[in-house]
Amino acid sequence: KNQVEQSPQSLIILEGKNCTLQCNYTVSPFSNLRWYKQDTGRGPVSLTIMTFSENTKSNGRYTATLDADTKQSSLHITASQLSDSASYICVVSLSGGYNKLIFGAGTRLAVHP
Amino acid sequence: DSGVTQTPKHLITATGQRVTLRCSPRSGDLSVYWYQQSLDQGLQFLIQYYNGEERAKGNILERFSAQQFPDLHSELNLSSLELGDSALYFCASSVAFGDGEQYFGPGTRLTVT
Numbered sequence: 385k386n387q388v389e390q391s392p393q394s395l396i397i398l399e400g401k402n403c404t405l406q407c408n409y410t411v412s413p414f415s416n417l418r419w420y421k422q423d424t425g426r427g428p429v430s431l432t433i434m435t436f437s438e439n440t441k442s443n444g445r446y447t448a449t450l451d452a453d454t455k456q457s458s459l460h461i462t463a464s465q466l467s468d469s470a471s472y473i474c475v476v477s478l479s480g481g482y483n484k485l486i487f488g489a490g491t492r493l494a495v496h497p
Numbered sequence: 498d499s500g501v502t503q504t505p506k507h508l509i510t511a512t513g514q515r516v517t518l519r520c521s522p523r524s525g526d527l528s529v530y531w532y533q534q535s536l537d538q539g540l541q542f543l544i545q546y547y548n549g550e551e552r553a554k555g556n557i558l559e560r561f562s563a564q565q566f567p568d569l570h571s572e573l574n575l576s577s578l579e580l581g582d583s584a585l586y587f588c589a590s591s592v593a594f595g596d597g598e599q600y601f602g603p604g605t606r607l608t609v610t
Contacts (some may be wrong), residue, residue: 427499427587427601428540473539484553485599489539 386411388473388488396494401464405491407457407474415479419448419459422471422490431472432460464495500524501602503588515576517537518605522569522590528552529571530591530599531563536582546571547594578609 388409397403409417416435421429430471434443444476445468447460461468469489500523510516522529522603531543533556541553557563560578565571573581585606589599 422599425500425585425604425606427589427603429601430598433598475526484545485542487540487542 385475386478386486388474388476388486390472390488390491392491393489394492394494396496397464399464399466399495399497403461403464403493405459405461405472405474405493407458407459407488408464408474409455409457409474409486409488411455411476411478411486413479415477417448417450417457417487418475418477419446419457420473420475422473424470428473461493466497469493469495499600501588501590501600503586503602503605506603507606507608509610510578511610512578512580514578514609515574516578516607518573518586518588518607520571520573520577520588520590520602522571522588523600526590526592526600527535527569528594529565529569529593530589531557531571531573532587532589533584534587534604535581538584540587543573545594545602564585575607580609583607583609 391406418433419431422428432448434450445462450457473490474488502521527548532540532547534540543557545553563573585604587604588602591597591599
């Protein structure tokens with residue numbers, strides 16, 4: 385069964401601190417892995433997309449890593465800001481000619497002053 | 498702003514009723530996707546259309562149907578509504594039907610009472 389699991393479920397950190405979110409997947413056939421940021425009540429916004437051949441991809445203070453062998457990914461947030469408070473969703477795309485995405489449940493991050 | 502528009506923003510209706518949600522994709526995008534996000538749940542893929550034709554189906558109930566019109570806007574029809582259908586419904590669009598980036602709209606919040 386295609387699944388994407390994220391941990392932790394929720395996280396509270398202080399402004400300025402770093403944090404790392406985890407994603408494990410059992411999805412086949414794998415095409416790419418994406419991290420999205422979703423503010424409460426808003427649509428998800430893409431942070432990074434990585435194919436199996438990419439190990440690291442950065443977008444500002446966000447750095448995603450991918451280990452296709454162990455089927456694990458992480459999202460590292462550096463020098464957190466209050467605006468980073470959101471849900472972070474790991475999404476794996478299936479290959480096969482259509483753009484089907486398998487969503488993780490997300491990690492809810494709260495950044496406190 | 499992703500360029501994807503959804504109307505209405507909020508919808509409140511009674512059980513047993515039928516509603517239609519509308520989505521306009523980004524200019525130039527041919528694919529439209531519909532997702533459901535129940536309270537504190539991950540996004541669930543419902544259905545995808547590409548240039549007017551259905552391309553992929555996910556966990557879409559038989560009470561739900563969708564279509565994409567010649568001008569590429571899409572409508573999601575929900576009928577015989579139940580309390581459990583209360584959720585955020587997101588539309589996303591992409592240029593093609595492959596593994597390209599999906600851009601999400603702001604969502605329609607449906608409340609069934």
